Amino acid sequence: MASSIENNNEKLTLKSSDGxxxxxxxxxxxxxxxxxxxxxxxxxxxDVIPLPKIxxxxxxxxxxxxxxxxxASSSKQGELNSFDSEFLKDMDMGALFNxxxxxxxxxxxxxxxxxxxxxxxxxxxxxHQEVREIFHVENDYTPEEEAAVREENRWAFEGxx
Amino acid sequence: xxxxxxxxxxxxxxxxQIPPSCDEFGPxxxxxxxxxxxxxxxxxSLLRFRCVCKSWHSLIFHPKFVKTHxxxxxxxxxxxxxxxxxxxxxxxxxxKSCSLYAVLHEHSDNAVExxxxxxxxxxxxxxxxxxxxxxxxxYLARYGFGYDDTIDDYKVVGFFGDVSKGRYxxxxxxxxxxxxxxxxxxxxxxxxxxxxxxxTFVNGALHWIVTMKSNMIIVSLDLAKETFAEVLQPDYxxxxxxxxxxxxxxxxxxxxxxxxCADIWVMEQYGTY
Numbered sequence: 001m002a003s004s005i006e007n008n009n010e011k012l013t014l015k016s017s018d019g020x021x022x023x024x025x026x027x028x029x030x031x032x033x034x035x036x037x038x039x040x041x042x043x044x045x046x047d048v049i050p051l052p053k054i055x056x057x058x059x060x061x062x063x064x065x066x067x068x069x070x071x072a073s074s075s076k077q078g079e080l081n082s083f084d085s086e087f088l089k090d091m092d093m094g095a096l097f098n099x100x101x102x103x104x105x106x107x108x109x110x111x112x113x114x115x116x117x118x119x120x121x122x123x124x125x126x127x128h129q130e131v132r133e134i135f136h137v138e139n140d141y142t143p144e145e146e147a148a149v150r151e152e153n154r155w156a157f158e159g160x161x
Numbered sequence: 162x163x164x165x166x167x168x169x170x171x172x173x174x175x176x177x178q179i180p181p182s183c184d185e186f187g188p189x190x191x192x193x194x195x196x197x198x199x200x201x202x203x204x205x206s207l208l209r210f211r212c213v214c215k216s217w218h219s220l221i222f223h224p225k226f227v228k229t230h231x232x233x234x235x236x237x238x239x240x241x242x243x244x245x246x247x248x249x250x251x252x253x254x255x256x257k258s259c260s261l262y263a264v265l266h267e268h269s270d271n272a273v274e275x276x277x278x279x280x281x282x283x284x285x286x287x288x289x290x291x292x293x294x295x296x297x298x299x300y301l302a303r304y305g306f307g308y309d310d311t312i313d314d315y316k317v318v319g320f321f322g323d324v325s326k327g328r329y330x331x332x333x334x335x336x337x338x339x340x341x342x343x344x345x346x347x348x349x350x351x352x353x354x355x356x357x358x359x360x361t362f363v364n365g366a367l368h369w370i371v372t373m374k375s376n377m378i379i380v381s382l383d384l385a386k387e388t389f390a391e392v393l394q395p396d397y398x399x400x401x402x403x404x405x406x407x408x409x410x411x412x413x414x415x416x417x418x419x420x421x422c423a424d425i426w427v428m429e430q431y432g433t434y
Contacts, residue, residue, distance in 0.1 A: 097188055104194055112197065120201035128212045136189050137214045149212050156208040 012039075013048045014063075020056035021048065022063060031066035033107035053105050058098040061087075065111050088118045093134055096122075127160045196220060200229045228313060303353065305360025305367040311385040314339045318360065318367060318382060322353045335387060348389045351380070361406040363413040364431045368392060368406050377404065379415075395426035395434045 010026045012035075029035045038049065051059060068083050088096070096119050103111035123131050132139060141149070150157055190198075199207065199221065207230075211218040220226055305318040317336040331353045334343040351371045360367035366381040379392040397404075397417045401424075404417040414427040426434050 116197045117201050119198045124206040153208040156205050
């Protein structure tokens with residue numbers, strides 16, 4: 001039985017999809033349910049844990065989030081909230097998409113929540129045509145069908161193309 | 162190039178690769194993440210984004226998505242994120258933005274459109290008339306309105322004093338939106354004229370103040386179980402002239418006071434002040 005308290009100071013190495021290695025304190029890694037489960041089931045005997053879906057830039061962001069939240073778990077929630085909004089403040093859509101994918105893969109619920117909310121806040125006032133491009137969605141409506149859906153809620157399109 | 166024999170291995174490696182960034186907006190997201198993002202949007206944006214494609218349209222109408230959206234919106238304390246549109250009261254064509262919170266947590270004394278507009282967005286302009294409860298003439302009636310999470314349905318509670326019986330007999334009936342009919346329930350042992358307000362919806366139950374001669378009690382009706390109970394009252398001071406129930410951040414609160422001062426009590430955890 002591994003004791004997480006006893007091994008508190010242990011570090012593990014995470015490897016990004018593009019081959020960069022990150023040395024992480026165990027209590028920081030435990031913010032991720034995926035890593036927690038791996039550590040609990042002792043799957044982590046390997047020296048390096050590969051994270052083949054996450055590039056180095058994204059992994060660095062994820063670990064920054066985890067470190068702040070691991071270190072501040074007993075401190076005030078308000079401080080974390082302002083960290084979270086500052087953390088995502090100037091992030092572009094591509095970075096947010098990578099972040100939400102990484103948070104989903106590593107099972108970091110708090111990060112998934114704030115990243116998904118940030119994306120929602122960014123797109124909520126955009127025209128649907130632009131949202132299509134952002135999400136790489138192909139329009140499968142005929143012009144008539146699209147017009148019919150639009151007509152059902154004409155008011156929602158006021159001020160939109 | 163992968164040969165026939167190691168194609169399985171090659172495929173799994175490919176699956177682990179990040180999809181190449183198509184453009185500045187980054188990779189494609191799987192459906193569960195699309196749903197996670199859309200469930201955090203205001204109703205008005207969702208109505209527009211039905212035009213994005215057919216699968217988004219189906220997702221936004223899916224009962225599970227509607228329920229997730231409702232529950233996320235009702236715990237979101239940032240007012241701007243859970244506006245929805247509905248017709249309020251009798252003001253003709255007065256369509257206004259108001260919070261989903263208001264629908265779930267405030268009372269309604271008339272039959273507004275009970276559907277969350279996202280369920281039937283093309284119908285939200287119309288208000289819904291409730292069917293007759295079967296009694297010919299009511300001398301007095303009171304109503305409450307709330308949402309039963311266990312069956313994902315809205316309920317109207319009616320308290321009726323029947324004049325034909327010539328006495329203060331109270332019948333309690335519950336209307337459910339889905340069945341579109343009334344059902345009689347029992348267990349309200351109080352006089353109707355002592356029932357204050359229109360029901361305050363907290364924790365799956367409607368709450369009323371019932372005043373009796375010199376004292377008062379708070380009565381709750383659990384909307385799932387359809388049973389009445391008495392709720393603990395705050396330890397308020399004597400000499401107040403008025404009292405009223407309200408909802409603050411999902412907690413039941415009571416305001417009581419007189420012309421000089423007022424006390425506000427909030428149940429931080431349901432059952433304790």
